[in-house]
Amino acid sequence: MTNEAVTGKFSYSRPGPGDGGRTGSWRVLKPVMDYGRCTPARKQTEACFLCWLYCPEGVISREVPPTIDYEYCKGCGICAEQCPTGAIQMVEETGKDPKEE
């Protein structure tokens, strides 16, 4: 029996993104970062990253400056709520790709 012959006989799932689809479409409100207020963006150094820590989806990058993957961000707003400098605002979805804005 080959490997495939065996693995094809029971539920055996391989890791990958987007099992629930492009969950960015779940959003009602969209988090938008104001780099003028964001600590790592402002200081151009690794700092704060509370939004990254608390993001349930892991869609905020741990980079300077942090970015949000809108393809999968579900728009919960925890990042906006936890940002100590108020750098993240939840805004109405326009239906447009945020990258184009």
Next chain:
Amino acid sequence: MHIIESGNVAAAMGVQLSRAQVIAAYPITPQTPLTEKLSELIESGDMNAEYIPVESEHSALAVCIAASTAGARAFTATSANGLLYMHEQVHWAAGARLPIVMCVVNRGVGAPWTIWNDHQDAMSQRDTGWIQMYACDHQQIIDTVIKAFRLAETVRIPVMVCYDGYLLSHTYMPFEVPDSNRVDGFLPAYEAERFLDPENPANFNTVTLPEPRPDLQGHTMPGYMEFRAMLQDDMRRVLKTAADIEETFAAQFGRGSDPYIETYRCEDADYIAVCLGSLAYRFRDVVDDLRQEGIPVGVAAVRLYRPFPDQAICERLGHAKQLIVFEKAVSYGYQGPLCADVKAALYNSTNDKEQRSEVSGYVLGLGGRDIKTLDLLNALRTSCSPQSASAPLQWLGLKNQE
């Protein structure tokens, strides 16, 4: 080497020779001496395995399911209500296609409590997707356990090795213990193609949708029903695989019999008793006796019950005028499950109704009710009369309550 030991010890030695790696069990009469023996073998160092003294049968099979998913050869054993307590796990193991072997030391189920033998426990697990094999004596117990591991691992379907509580589990008789090196040759180490491995992470038994769904590469993968159809197809293929394994075993150990049905004086028999387990051997004396009276009878032991060897039933037994099924279980509200299965098998054997064997059924020995040789003799003799009408369910050994 021949030894005289109990059926439970025969099973334990089969597990030892099969080099099971993880064993989990919870004590229940009459299975206990089997697991006691295994824990003794492991504690003394005569067997190299992990023995997990779990807190329930549900957990016993959980341990085996997880261990088997992680790539180890796993074994458990139980009886009666213990088996019923495992029930969801029994289904789970088959659906996950895990080659676990479990001894079911057959016992009646409560209520009311009984500790004695019948087959209702295993019968209630008939439709779980496990292979079910029945042993008639201690030699078959030890041999079947070894064959069961090879069969399970070949087809990736778990196997129940069923044998009668007390009648076989607690009786002593001589049997030959297969040579360990030859067993190693017959049953190589278990190599799971897919197992829980951080180097190759995957999620086992994930929720599966009603319809097929593409994977990340775009290949369409099965839905729930396709998995189930594969299990059914593979179960039917077991009939061939089991025969191959029986043949290989016989070639290597010089011992074995028909993988499906072990017949005794059936070739020219007009009347054949059909049974599971030790009862079939018990019938041999009765058959000899009736043969002396000139009645052409035989007895057949169904050794592989799931998948059901329907074709073999027709080919090997279909020539008889009547098949008389003697069984220790009831599908309440209908008849004995084996009786119904035998009838269903014969339905397609011939289009000529006149040619088709009649089938009648007896239910006996429930909850350890003593089975008297004389009762068997009389019942079979009565059924052998050409005037006797076939009845689907007659009680044998039932006592009037007046």
Next chain:
Amino acid sequence: MAYIHNETDIFTELMGATSVHTSEKDMKKDIIEIRWHGRGGQGAITAAKIVAKAAFESGYRGVVMVPTFGTERRGAPVMTSLKLSREKIYDLSPSLNPDMVVVLDHLLLEEVDVAAGLKPGGWMIINTADDPDAFTFENIRTAVADIHHIAEEAGLPQGIVNSGIIGAFAKASGLVDMDVLSRIIRETFAGVKPEENVRSACLAYDRTRTGGVK
């Protein structure tokens, strides 16, 4: 090694008894049935198992030992049936009509009808200090040995009677050679006073007294 003491005589004798007194047609093969009565924890099963092994080594192909199980606990009466034959035995039911009965504790006589179904002319082998003639089973031969004292004399702790009774059984039945039995007793009790157990069996063999048929 497989020398069987008085084999032919005993076999003929026992089978003869069977055929004479079977009212219905005898369906059985030539099977010698020995029913053992003891108490839970007394080791009747171990004793019967030792005899079973010795019989198998002595050429009996059909050897089946069938303990009768209820829900007994330590101290309650227990029983096991040992069946011996030249052919494979398929009947795993308890012996209702044994050729011999072995009683590990004479007090059981007051509780259990140990002679039930015992074939006429059969053997009743009892662990007791009493004289064989003290027992009045009809048409039964009685053999007795005081295993409690014999075992103590052999160096066993009080109450260990299952090795000793084997000696009494061997003497009365003549079915299995004492040498074979001694070896298997030694193996069985490898961790617990093997020599004392063998000595107990041998002493019992020598001191077993038999009575006539009443």
Next chain:
Amino acid sequence: MQGNTSILNLPKDEFVHPGNRACSGCGLSIAYRIGLKALGRETILVVPPSCLTVLQGLYPIASTKLPCVNVTFASTAAAATGVLGALRAMNRKGVQVAAWAGDGGTGDIGIQALSGAAERGDDFIYICYDNEAYMNTGVQRSGTTPHGALTTTTPIKGKPQGKKDVPAVMAAHNIPYVASCSAACPLDLFDKIQKAKTISGTKYIHIHTPCPSGWGFDPRYTVKMGKLAVESGLVDLYEIENGCFRLTGTSKSLLAGKKMKDIEPYFRSQGRFKRLSNEDISQLRRTVTNKWETYRKTYEA
């Protein structure tokens, strides 16, 4: 153990793929994401039915990047033992086993298997995320639902009984490590799982896990709600290491004199508690005050 880990030295590796099926603002998602960072790559997960089963993905796609076996509801801990047994039998070293189950799967249907494994001392980490009801099936009461909470099976008056103290049950098994954490305090959670990895035997970690859908609050407040529970002394961060009880993180600060918030805002900001009267809350306040009095008497020294 205090503050071993900061955000900046938290591992960057992610073990949960985005785009999974968890609800927006899911407290479990936070705990799981950080918890897997603590467990690391050489881990085999065991998961019973729960919201995590859904988060994990549907065949043939998995959202978790670690090997994982899904098992029946009542068998989680026994299955963890089974994986462990196989690893030992096959001599596969350097891989740890972690079970991850919900509160119903742990404290109700799973307690027998968990108790058995803990009694045997089987060497794995058992993590219970406690969102205080059967959320996966649609918010039915569980043994760990708090008093007064509305659920779909206590829909009118709220749960009449109190919350089962599962960590205390586990501590009574005398296992070497029991910890209570919050999904809203991920660094404390991370440190505790890291510590559990270094201890052999059964380790039990209980995570208070806010659930916006089941508790009735806006998803953006998941972390805020979890923190509020800790800051008002309702949920305590602690660890019991070899029988030695220690408060940690914010709870430790509360013991040291940090001002405790009142409990009322926590209850008044969740839909599930809308049936609680002012009197109920006063009663709860007394319970919390008594608990902290006991803490002060017992542990302040």
